[in-house]
Amino acid sequence: MFNYRFQWKQAYAKLPEMLDGAITTMQVAILSMVIGILLAILLTLFRRSGNRILGGFATTWVEIARNTPALFQIYMAHFGLAGLGLHLSPYQSLLLGITFNNAGYLAENFRGALKAIPDTQPRAGRSLGMSDLQAFRFIVLPQMIRISFPTITNQMVWAVLMTSLGVTVGMNSDLYGVTQDLNALTFRTFELFAMAAVIFYVIVKIIQAGAWLISRRLFRY
Amino acid sequence: MIEIENVRKSFGPLEVLKGIDLTVANGEVLTVIGGSGSGKSTLLTCINGLEPIQAGKITVDGTEVHARSTDLNKLRQKIGIVFQQWNAFPHLTVQENVMLAPRKVKGIPKAEAAEIAVKQLSHVGLGDKLDVYPSRLSGGQQQRMAIARALAMSPDYMLFDEVTSALDPQLVGEVLDTLRLLASEGMTMICVTHEMKFAREVSDRVAFFHQGVMAEIAPPDELFGAPKDPNLQQFLAATH
Numbered sequence: 466m467f468n469y470r471f472q473w474k475q476a477y478a479k480l481p482e483m484l485d486g487a488i489t490t491m492q493v494a495i496l497s498m499v500i501g502i503l504l505a506i507l508l509t510l511f512r513r514s515g516n517r518i519l520g521g522f523a524t525t526w527v528e529i530a531r532n533t534p535a536l537f538q539i540y541m542a543h544f545g546l547a548g549l550g551l552h553l554s555p556y557q558s559l560l561l562g563i564t565f566n567n568a569g570y571l572a573e574n575f576r577g578a579l580k581a582i583p584d585t586q587p588r589a590g591r592s593l594g595m596s597d598l599q600a601f602r603f604i605v606l607p608q609m610i611r612i613s614f615p616t617i618t619n620q621m622v623w624a625v626l627m628t629s630l631g632v633t634v635g636m637n638s639d640l641y642g643v644t645q646d647l648n649a650l651t652f653r654t655f656e657l658f659a660m661a662a663v664i665f666y667v668i669v670k671i672i673q674a675g676a677w678l679i680s681r682r683l684f685r686y
Numbered sequence: 687m688i689e690i691e692n693v694r695k696s697f698g699p700l701e702v703l704k705g706i707d708l709t710v711a712n713g714e715v716l717t718v719i720g721g722s723g724s725g726k727s728t729l730l731t732c733i734n735g736l737e738p739i740q741a742g743k744i745t746v747d748g749t750e751v752h753a754r755s756t757d758l759n760k761l762r763q764k765i766g767i768v769f770q771q772w773n774a775f776p777h778l779t780v781q782e783n784v785m786l787a788p789r790k791v792k793g794i795p796k797a798e799a800a801e802i803a804v805k806q807l808s809h810v811g812l813g814d815k816l817d818v819y820p821s822r823l824s825g826g827q828q829q830r831m832a833i834a835r836a837l838a839m840s841p842d843y844m845l846f847d848e849v850t851s852a853l854d855p856q857l858v859g860e861v862l863d864t865l866r867l868l869a870s871e872g873m874t875m876i877c878v879t880h881e882m883k884f885a886r887e888v889s890d891r892v893a894f895f896h897q898g899v900m901a902e903i904a905p906p907d908e909l910f911g912a913p914k915d916p917n918l919q920q921f922l923a924a925t926h
Contacts, residue, residue: 589773589832592734593787593839594763603790607777686776686819 468657476656479647483657485567486643487664493560493631493639501567501624502617506606508572509579513601523572530569535627538562543634555636563627570620571613578612579605611684618676622669629665640664687711688733688843688876693742695725695732702728703900705742710876712842715869717877717885717906720895721921726878727770730845733876734765746843760881763791766836768785770848771833772829774820780807781816784835792839799838806834808865827855830864832856837868882925886910893919 512522530538539562546553553561582605590600610617629641636642644661648654695703702725711717718726731737733744735758744751749761769895775783784803794802807813810830810868820828829849836844838883846865850858862884866904869875869888879885885892886906894904902915913919 566824583773585769585771585773586775588736589769589775590787592736592760592762592767592769593835594786594791596759599790603786604775611777686777686821 471656472653473656475651476653476660479651479657480660482647482663483640483643483660486638486640487668489638490625490628490640491668493556493563493628494621495562497560497567497624498617498621501564501571504564504568505571505575508638510576510601512572512576513579526565527569527572530566531573535562535566536630538565539627539630539634555631555634556586556632556638559628559631559636559639562630563624566627567620567624570623571617573618574613574620575609578609581612582608607647614676614680614684616674621672621676625663625668625672626637687747688734688874689745690729691743691745693729693732693738693739693744695728695737696880702898703732703739706900707894708903709899710843710874711874712874714890715873715875715877715888716891716893717879717889718893718895719879719882719885719921723897724895725898726895727847730767730847730876731880733845734762734767736767759791763839764842765845766839766841766843767847768829768836768849769846770850770851772825772832772849774823774828774831774854776820779817779819780812780823783820783831784838787835788838802838803834806838809832809837809867810834811860823856825853826860829853829857829861833861833864833868842874844873844875846879848878848880849870850879850881880908880925882922894921896921 501685508523508526511519514520531631539559542561542565543553543555543558546558585599586604586608587597590604591597592673628639631639631643637646640661648657651657687786690706690708693703693706694701702723702733706729718729720726728737731745732739733751734758739752746761746765749756751758751761775786778786781800781803785796785799785807788799788802789796794868804813804816808818810833812834814828814829815823815827815831820831823831833849850861850866853861858881862881865875865884865887877885889906890907891903892906894901894909894913894917896915896917902909902918909918910922913922
Protein backbone atom coordinates (compact mmCIF):
# COMPACT_ATOMS: atom_id res chain seq x y z
CA MET A 466 0.00 0.00 0.00
CA PHE A 467 2.89 2.36 0.59
CA ASN A 468 4.70 2.47 -2.71
CA TYR A 469 5.12 6.23 -3.06
CA ARG A 470 8.67 7.08 -4.08
CA PHE A 471 9.86 10.32 -2.58
CA GLN A 472 11.60 12.53 -5.11
CA TRP A 473 12.75 15.46 -3.07
CA LYS A 474 15.22 16.65 -5.65
CA GLN A 475 12.52 17.29 -8.21
CA ALA A 476 10.46 19.19 -5.67
CA TYR A 477 13.48 21.06 -4.36
CA ALA A 478 14.15 22.43 -7.83
CA LYS A 479 10.87 24.33 -7.53
CA LEU A 480 11.97 26.16 -4.38
CA PRO A 481 12.68 29.51 -6.11
CA GLU A 482 9.15 29.62 -7.52
CA MET A 483 7.74 28.78 -4.11
CA LEU A 484 9.81 31.51 -2.45
CA ASP A 485 8.45 33.97 -4.98
CA GLY A 486 5.01 32.84 -3.88
CA ALA A 487 6.04 33.30 -0.27
CA ILE A 488 6.86 36.93 -1.01
CA THR A 489 3.41 37.49 -2.47
CA THR A 490 1.93 35.81 0.60
CA MET A 491 3.87 38.16 2.89
CA GLN A 492 2.82 41.12 0.81
CA VAL A 493 -0.86 40.29 1.11
CA ALA A 494 -0.51 39.60 4.83
CA ILE A 495 1.35 42.82 5.60
CA LEU A 496 -0.96 44.98 3.48
CA SER A 497 -4.04 43.39 5.02
CA MET A 498 -2.65 44.02 8.49
CA VAL A 499 -1.68 47.65 7.92
CA ILE A 500 -5.07 48.47 6.43
CA GLY A 501 -6.77 46.16 8.94
CA ILE A 502 -5.26 47.96 11.94
CA LEU A 503 -6.26 51.37 10.58
CA LEU A 504 -9.80 50.14 9.93
CA ALA A 505 -9.95 48.54 13.37
CA ILE A 506 -9.01 51.88 14.96
CA LEU A 507 -11.73 53.53 12.92
CA LEU A 508 -14.27 50.89 13.99
CA THR A 509 -13.17 51.40 17.59
CA LEU A 510 -13.79 55.14 17.25
CA PHE A 511 -17.19 54.41 15.69
CA ARG A 512 -18.13 52.25 18.64
CA ARG A 513 -16.97 54.88 21.11
CA SER A 514 -18.71 57.71 19.27
CA GLY A 515 -22.11 57.05 20.84
CA ASN A 516 -23.61 57.49 17.36
CA ARG A 517 -26.06 54.62 16.79
CA ILE A 518 -25.56 54.36 13.05
CA LEU A 519 -21.76 54.35 13.21
CA GLY A 520 -21.77 52.07 16.24
CA GLY A 521 -24.22 49.67 14.58
CA PHE A 522 -22.12 49.60 11.43
CA ALA A 523 -18.98 48.75 13.40
CA THR A 524 -20.72 46.11 15.49
CA THR A 525 -22.18 44.43 12.40
CA TRP A 526 -18.73 44.34 10.81
CA VAL A 527 -17.18 42.81 13.92
CA GLU A 528 -19.97 40.25 14.27
CA ILE A 529 -19.68 39.04 10.67
CA ALA A 530 -15.89 38.99 10.68
CA ARG A 531 -15.68 36.99 13.90
CA ASN A 532 -18.61 34.63 13.50
CA THR A 533 -18.42 33.45 9.90
CA PRO A 534 -15.70 31.40 8.14
CA ALA A 535 -12.84 33.38 6.67
CA LEU A 536 -13.44 31.34 3.52
CA PHE A 537 -16.94 32.80 3.28
CA GLN A 538 -15.56 36.31 3.67
CA ILE A 539 -13.05 35.82 0.84
CA TYR A 540 -15.72 34.14 -1.31
CA MET A 541 -18.06 37.08 -0.82
CA ALA A 542 -15.29 39.51 -1.72
CA HIS A 543 -14.83 37.67 -5.00
CA PHE A 544 -18.04 35.98 -6.15
CA GLY A 545 -20.45 37.90 -3.96
CA LEU A 546 -19.29 41.32 -5.13
CA ALA A 547 -18.98 40.05 -8.70
CA GLY A 548 -22.66 39.12 -8.51
CA LEU A 549 -23.33 42.75 -7.62
CA GLY A 550 -21.29 43.88 -10.59
CA LEU A 551 -17.96 44.62 -8.89
CA HIS A 552 -15.32 42.33 -10.36
CA LEU A 553 -12.17 42.07 -8.30
CA SER A 554 -9.06 40.12 -9.25
CA PRO A 555 -8.19 37.09 -7.09
CA TYR A 556 -5.43 39.15 -5.47
CA GLN A 557 -7.80 42.02 -4.66
CA SER A 558 -10.49 39.67 -3.36
CA LEU A 559 -8.06 37.84 -1.12
CA LEU A 560 -6.67 41.11 0.21
CA LEU A 561 -10.16 42.47 0.81
CA GLY A 562 -11.38 39.30 2.52
CA ILE A 563 -8.44 39.03 4.88
CA THR A 564 -8.44 42.75 5.62
CA PHE A 565 -12.14 42.55 6.52
CA ASN A 566 -11.39 39.64 8.83
CA ASN A 567 -8.37 41.37 10.43
CA ALA A 568 -10.25 44.60 11.06
CA GLY A 569 -13.13 42.77 12.74
CA TYR A 570 -10.97 40.69 15.04
CA LEU A 571 -8.65 43.58 15.90
CA ALA A 572 -11.54 45.94 16.63
CA GLU A 573 -12.83 43.46 19.18
CA ASN A 574 -9.37 43.12 20.71
CA PHE A 575 -9.03 46.89 20.88
CA ARG A 576 -12.33 47.07 22.72
CA GLY A 577 -10.95 44.73 25.35
CA ALA A 578 -7.72 46.71 25.58
CA LEU A 579 -9.66 49.96 26.09
CA LYS A 580 -11.31 48.52 29.17
CA ALA A 581 -7.88 48.28 30.77
CA ILE A 582 -7.25 52.02 30.32
CA PRO A 583 -9.00 54.05 33.03
CA ASP A 584 -11.26 56.93 31.94
CA THR A 585 -9.10 59.22 34.03
CA GLN A 586 -6.38 58.97 31.37
CA PRO A 587 -8.24 60.74 28.54
CA ARG A 588 -9.83 62.97 31.20
CA ALA A 589 -6.39 64.15 32.27
CA GLY A 590 -5.72 64.95 28.62
CA ARG A 591 -9.01 66.84 28.33
CA SER A 592 -8.19 68.86 31.41
CA LEU A 593 -5.00 70.02 29.66
CA GLY A 594 -7.08 71.42 26.82
CA MET A 595 -6.93 68.50 24.40
CA SER A 596 -9.91 67.66 22.22
CA ASP A 597 -11.54 64.25 22.51
CA LEU A 598 -9.73 63.07 19.42
CA GLN A 599 -6.36 64.37 20.59
CA ALA A 600 -6.76 62.64 23.94
CA PHE A 601 -7.57 59.42 22.08
CA ARG A 602 -4.75 59.79 19.60
CA PHE A 603 -1.96 60.73 21.99
CA ILE A 604 -2.96 59.13 25.27
CA VAL A 605 -5.35 56.23 24.71
CA LEU A 606 -4.21 54.84 21.36
CA PRO A 607 -0.54 54.20 22.23
CA GLN A 608 -1.55 52.36 25.39
CA MET A 609 -4.23 50.43 23.52
CA ILE A 610 -1.73 49.26 20.90
CA ARG A 611 0.65 48.15 23.60
CA ILE A 612 -1.95 46.17 25.48
CA SER A 613 -3.22 44.46 22.34
CA PHE A 614 0.20 43.92 20.79
CA PRO A 615 0.26 40.14 21.40
CA THR A 616 -3.13 39.76 19.72
CA ILE A 617 -1.99 41.94 16.83
CA THR A 618 0.95 39.59 16.37
CA ASN A 619 -1.42 36.63 16.47
CA GLN A 620 -3.66 38.18 13.86
CA MET A 621 -0.63 38.79 11.64
CA VAL A 622 0.13 35.06 11.83
CA TRP A 623 -3.49 34.30 10.96
CA ALA A 624 -3.31 36.69 8.02
CA VAL A 625 -0.35 34.75 6.61
CA LEU A 626 -2.11 31.42 7.05
CA MET A 627 -5.39 32.76 5.63
CA THR A 628 -3.69 33.58 2.32
CA SER A 629 -3.90 29.84 1.60
CA LEU A 630 -7.64 30.34 1.14
CA GLY A 631 -6.90 32.42 -1.96
CA VAL A 632 -6.81 29.31 -4.17
CA THR A 633 -10.56 29.05 -3.81
CA VAL A 634 -10.99 32.31 -5.71
CA GLY A 635 -8.35 31.52 -8.30
CA MET A 636 -5.32 33.06 -6.64
CA ASN A 637 -2.20 31.32 -7.96
CA SER A 638 0.68 33.66 -7.25
CA ASP A 639 0.87 33.18 -3.47
CA LEU A 640 2.74 30.37 -1.75
CA TYR A 641 -0.25 28.06 -1.55
CA GLY A 642 -1.43 28.83 -5.08
CA VAL A 643 2.04 28.31 -6.54
CA THR A 644 2.38 25.02 -4.69
CA GLN A 645 -0.97 23.82 -5.94
CA ASP A 646 -0.10 24.63 -9.55
CA LEU A 647 3.28 22.91 -9.23
CA ASN A 648 1.56 19.88 -7.80
CA ALA A 649 -0.76 19.72 -10.80
CA LEU A 650 2.29 19.75 -13.07
CA THR A 651 4.56 17.33 -11.24
CA PHE A 652 2.36 15.25 -8.90
CA ARG A 653 5.03 15.53 -6.16
CA THR A 654 2.20 16.18 -3.75
CA PHE A 655 3.76 15.20 -0.46
CA GLU A 656 7.13 16.81 -1.11
CA LEU A 657 5.75 20.09 -2.43
CA PHE A 658 3.19 20.61 0.32
CA ALA A 659 5.66 19.57 2.99
CA MET A 660 8.02 22.23 1.66
CA ALA A 661 5.20 24.77 1.61
CA ALA A 662 4.40 23.90 5.21
CA VAL A 663 8.02 24.47 6.24
CA ILE A 664 8.07 27.83 4.47
CA PHE A 665 4.83 28.86 6.22
CA TYR A 666 6.36 27.80 9.50
CA VAL A 667 9.50 29.83 8.89
CA ILE A 668 7.47 32.90 7.91
CA VAL A 669 5.49 32.67 11.14
CA LYS A 670 8.66 32.32 13.18
CA ILE A 671 10.13 35.38 11.47
CA ILE A 672 6.98 37.35 12.30
CA GLN A 673 7.15 36.33 15.94
CA ALA A 674 10.82 37.26 16.17
CA GLY A 675 10.09 40.58 14.48
CA ALA A 676 7.22 41.29 16.84
CA TRP A 677 9.46 40.59 19.79
CA LEU A 678 12.07 43.03 18.49
CA ILE A 679 9.47 45.71 17.82
CA SER A 680 7.92 45.33 21.25
CA ARG A 681 11.34 45.72 22.86
CA ARG A 682 12.00 48.93 21.01
CA LEU A 683 8.55 50.39 21.31
CA PHE A 684 7.51 49.51 24.82
CA ARG A 685 10.28 50.53 27.13
CA TYR A 686 8.02 51.63 29.92
CA MET B 687 -11.35 86.06 38.40
CA ILE B 688 -13.54 83.04 38.99
CA GLU B 689 -17.18 83.82 39.76
CA ILE B 690 -19.54 81.11 40.89
CA GLU B 691 -23.19 82.05 41.14
CA ASN B 692 -25.85 79.84 42.67
CA VAL B 693 -24.41 76.69 41.13
CA ARG B 694 -26.39 73.49 41.43
CA LYS B 695 -25.07 70.13 40.34
CA SER B 696 -26.67 66.69 40.55
CA PHE B 697 -25.56 63.19 39.75
CA GLY B 698 -28.90 61.62 38.90
CA PRO B 699 -31.26 62.17 41.81
CA LEU B 700 -28.40 63.09 44.14
CA GLU B 701 -27.80 66.82 44.44
CA VAL B 702 -24.14 67.37 45.37
CA LEU B 703 -23.97 71.16 45.03
CA LYS B 704 -26.96 73.02 46.38
CA GLY B 705 -26.47 76.58 45.26
CA ILE B 706 -22.86 77.67 45.67
CA ASP B 707 -21.88 81.35 45.53
CA LEU B 708 -18.21 82.11 45.54
CA THR B 709 -15.75 84.54 43.99
CA VAL B 710 -12.05 83.95 43.76
CA ALA B 711 -9.92 86.98 42.99
CA ASN B 712 -6.71 86.90 41.01
CA GLY B 713 -3.73 85.99 43.17
CA GLU B 714 -5.92 84.56 45.87
CA VAL B 715 -5.30 81.18 47.46
CA LEU B 716 -8.55 79.57 48.51
CA THR B 717 -8.62 76.24 50.25
CA VAL B 718 -11.77 74.19 50.49
CA ILE B 719 -12.24 71.78 53.36
CA GLY B 720 -15.09 69.49 54.34
CA GLY B 721 -16.03 65.86 54.77
CA SER B 722 -16.18 63.42 51.88
CA GLY B 723 -19.32 63.81 49.82
CA SER B 724 -19.56 67.48 50.69
CA GLY B 725 -19.24 68.44 47.01
CA LYS B 726 -15.88 70.17 47.23
CA SER B 727 -14.16 68.07 44.56
CA THR B 728 -17.15 68.26 42.27
CA LEU B 729 -16.95 72.03 42.35
CA LEU B 730 -13.44 71.92 40.85
CA THR B 731 -14.46 69.69 37.95
CA CYS B 732 -17.37 72.04 37.28
CA ILE B 733 -15.08 75.08 37.19
CA ASN B 734 -13.09 73.72 34.25
CA GLY B 735 -16.15 72.29 32.55
CA LEU B 736 -15.32 68.61 32.94
CA GLU B 737 -18.73 68.27 34.59
CA PRO B 738 -21.94 69.99 33.48
CA ILE B 739 -24.06 71.91 35.98
CA GLN B 740 -27.83 71.98 36.31
CA ALA B 741 -28.33 75.58 37.38
CA GLY B 742 -26.47 78.78 38.08
CA LYS B 743 -23.34 79.90 36.29
CA ILE B 744 -19.58 79.89 36.53
CA THR B 745 -17.55 82.53 34.76
CA VAL B 746 -13.77 82.62 34.42
CA ASP B 747 -12.39 85.99 33.34
CA GLY B 748 -15.83 86.85 32.05
CA THR B 749 -16.22 83.66 29.99
CA GLU B 750 -19.17 81.56 31.02
CA VAL B 751 -17.84 78.01 31.40
CA HIS B 752 -21.02 76.13 30.60
CA ALA B 753 -22.28 78.35 27.81
CA ARG B 754 -22.75 76.52 24.52
CA SER B 755 -20.56 78.99 22.68
CA THR B 756 -17.60 78.54 25.00
CA ASP B 757 -14.58 76.72 23.58
CA LEU B 758 -13.80 74.52 26.55
CA ASN B 759 -10.52 73.27 25.10
CA LYS B 760 -9.35 76.84 24.95
CA LEU B 761 -10.69 77.77 28.37
CA ARG B 762 -9.03 74.75 29.98
CA GLN B 763 -5.65 75.97 28.81
CA LYS B 764 -5.80 78.66 31.41
CA ILE B 765 -7.24 76.51 34.18
CA GLY B 766 -4.82 73.82 35.29
CA ILE B 767 -6.19 70.99 37.37
CA VAL B 768 -4.37 68.28 39.30
CA PHE B 769 -6.25 65.28 40.61
CA GLN B 770 -5.95 63.06 43.63
CA GLN B 771 -4.88 60.29 41.26
CA TRP B 772 -2.12 61.99 39.30
CA ASN B 773 -2.87 60.18 36.00
CA ALA B 774 0.65 60.11 34.66
CA PHE B 775 0.69 59.03 31.02
CA PRO B 776 2.56 55.73 31.45
CA HIS B 777 3.76 55.45 27.86
CA LEU B 778 5.64 58.75 27.93
CA THR B 779 8.76 59.79 29.80
CA VAL B 780 8.47 62.44 32.49
CA GLN B 781 9.62 65.11 30.07
CA GLU B 782 7.29 63.90 27.32
CA ASN B 783 4.38 63.89 29.77
CA VAL B 784 4.94 67.60 30.36
CA MET B 785 5.65 68.42 26.70
CA LEU B 786 2.60 66.72 25.21
CA ALA B 787 -0.09 69.33 25.80
CA PRO B 788 2.03 72.39 24.95
CA ARG B 789 2.99 70.74 21.66
CA LYS B 790 -0.36 69.33 20.62
CA VAL B 791 -2.72 71.89 22.10
CA LYS B 792 -0.71 75.07 21.73
CA GLY B 793 1.37 73.96 18.75
CA ILE B 794 4.64 74.93 20.41
CA PRO B 795 7.68 73.52 18.52
CA LYS B 796 9.29 70.45 20.02
CA ALA B 797 12.56 72.09 21.13
CA GLU B 798 10.73 74.92 22.84
CA ALA B 799 8.29 72.55 24.52
CA ALA B 800 11.25 70.52 25.76
CA GLU B 801 12.69 73.66 27.34
CA ILE B 802 9.39 74.49 29.00
CA ALA B 803 9.28 70.96 30.37
CA VAL B 804 12.80 71.19 31.78
CA LYS B 805 11.95 74.51 33.40
CA GLN B 806 8.71 73.30 34.98
CA LEU B 807 10.15 69.98 36.08
CA SER B 808 13.14 71.69 37.70
CA HIS B 809 10.68 74.01 39.38
CA VAL B 810 9.01 71.06 41.12
CA GLY B 811 12.33 69.36 41.82
CA LEU B 812 12.29 66.72 39.09
CA GLY B 813 14.99 68.19 36.87
CA ASP B 814 16.98 64.97 37.13
CA LYS B 815 14.13 62.66 36.10
CA LEU B 816 13.48 63.88 32.57
CA ASP B 817 14.02 60.60 30.73
CA VAL B 818 12.51 58.32 33.32
CA TYR B 819 9.14 56.64 32.79
CA PRO B 820 6.49 57.46 35.44
CA SER B 821 6.40 53.85 36.65
CA ARG B 822 9.85 54.46 38.11
CA LEU B 823 8.70 57.43 40.19
CA SER B 824 7.26 57.49 43.67
CA GLY B 825 3.70 58.71 44.16
CA GLY B 826 4.93 62.08 45.37
CA GLN B 827 7.19 62.47 42.37
CA GLN B 828 4.38 61.50 39.99
CA GLN B 829 2.12 64.03 41.65
CA ARG B 830 4.74 66.75 41.29
CA MET B 831 5.12 65.75 37.65
CA ALA B 832 1.36 66.17 37.22
CA ILE B 833 1.68 69.66 38.70
CA ALA B 834 4.52 70.50 36.29
CA ARG B 835 2.41 69.14 33.44
CA ALA B 836 -0.43 71.48 34.30
CA LEU B 837 1.95 74.43 34.81
CA ALA B 838 3.54 73.85 31.40
CA MET B 839 0.38 75.24 29.82
CA SER B 840 1.07 78.45 31.76
CA PRO B 841 -2.39 78.57 33.29
CA ASP B 842 -3.76 81.60 35.12
CA TYR B 843 -5.55 79.40 37.63
CA MET B 844 -4.66 76.15 39.31
CA LEU B 845 -7.15 73.77 40.86
CA PHE B 846 -5.88 71.08 43.20
CA ASP B 847 -8.19 68.22 44.04
CA GLU B 848 -6.96 66.50 47.20
CA VAL B 849 -3.57 66.13 45.63
CA THR B 850 -2.01 64.60 48.72
CA SER B 851 -4.81 62.22 49.70
CA ALA B 852 -3.50 59.22 47.78
CA LEU B 853 0.09 59.64 48.95
CA ASP B 854 2.04 57.87 51.64
CA PRO B 855 2.37 60.18 54.66
CA GLN B 856 6.11 60.70 54.17
CA LEU B 857 5.52 61.93 50.60
CA VAL B 858 2.87 64.51 51.46
CA GLY B 859 5.41 67.12 52.51
CA GLU B 860 7.21 67.37 49.18
CA VAL B 861 3.95 67.97 47.32
CA LEU B 862 2.73 70.55 49.84
CA ASP B 863 6.09 72.33 49.50
CA THR B 864 5.45 72.60 45.78
CA LEU B 865 2.01 74.09 46.43
CA ARG B 866 3.48 76.57 48.93
CA LEU B 867 6.02 77.60 46.33
CA LEU B 868 3.27 78.26 43.79
CA ALA B 869 1.22 80.21 46.32
CA SER B 870 4.22 82.36 47.16
CA GLU B 871 4.66 83.13 43.47
CA GLY B 872 1.18 84.61 43.35
CA MET B 873 -0.65 81.84 41.47
CA THR B 874 -4.41 81.94 41.84
CA MET B 875 -5.27 78.62 43.42
CA ILE B 876 -8.20 76.64 44.70
CA CYS B 877 -7.04 73.72 46.80
CA VAL B 878 -9.41 71.08 48.02
CA THR B 879 -7.53 69.49 50.87
CA HIS B 880 -7.61 67.55 54.10
CA GLU B 881 -4.35 69.08 55.27
CA MET B 882 -5.59 71.56 57.88
CA LYS B 883 -2.16 72.84 58.82
CA PHE B 884 -1.43 73.57 55.18
CA ALA B 885 -4.80 75.28 54.71
CA ARG B 886 -4.13 77.48 57.70
CA GLU B 887 -0.68 78.44 56.47
CA VAL B 888 -1.12 79.28 52.81
CA SER B 889 -4.73 80.34 52.38
CA ASP B 890 -6.10 83.81 52.01
CA ARG B 891 -9.50 82.34 52.70
CA VAL B 892 -10.79 78.93 53.71
CA ALA B 893 -14.21 77.61 52.71
CA PHE B 894 -15.98 74.84 54.57
CA PHE B 895 -18.36 72.66 52.55
CA HIS B 896 -21.02 70.56 54.17
CA GLN B 897 -23.52 68.42 52.29
CA GLY B 898 -23.39 70.47 49.12
CA VAL B 899 -23.54 73.84 50.82
CA MET B 900 -20.75 76.29 51.54
CA ALA B 901 -21.41 76.56 55.25
CA GLU B 902 -18.70 79.06 56.10
CA ILE B 903 -15.97 81.05 54.40
CA ALA B 904 -13.42 83.22 56.18
CA PRO B 905 -9.72 84.00 56.50
CA PRO B 906 -7.93 81.01 58.09
CA ASP B 907 -7.36 82.59 61.51
CA GLU B 908 -11.02 83.35 61.82
CA LEU B 909 -12.32 80.08 60.39
CA PHE B 910 -10.03 77.88 62.45
CA GLY B 911 -9.85 80.19 65.46
CA ALA B 912 -13.50 81.01 65.89
CA PRO B 913 -15.67 78.73 63.74
CA LYS B 914 -19.32 79.77 63.76
CA ASP B 915 -21.02 76.95 61.89
CA PRO B 916 -21.84 74.03 64.22
CA ASN B 917 -20.95 71.46 61.53
CA LEU B 918 -17.59 73.15 61.07
CA GLN B 919 -16.98 73.09 64.81
CA GLN B 920 -17.73 69.39 64.80
CA PHE B 921 -15.57 68.80 61.72
CA LEU B 922 -12.60 70.62 63.21
CA ALA B 923 -12.98 68.80 66.51
CA ALA B 924 -12.98 65.48 64.65
CA THR B 925 -9.88 66.28 62.61
CA HIS B 926 -7.75 67.44 65.51
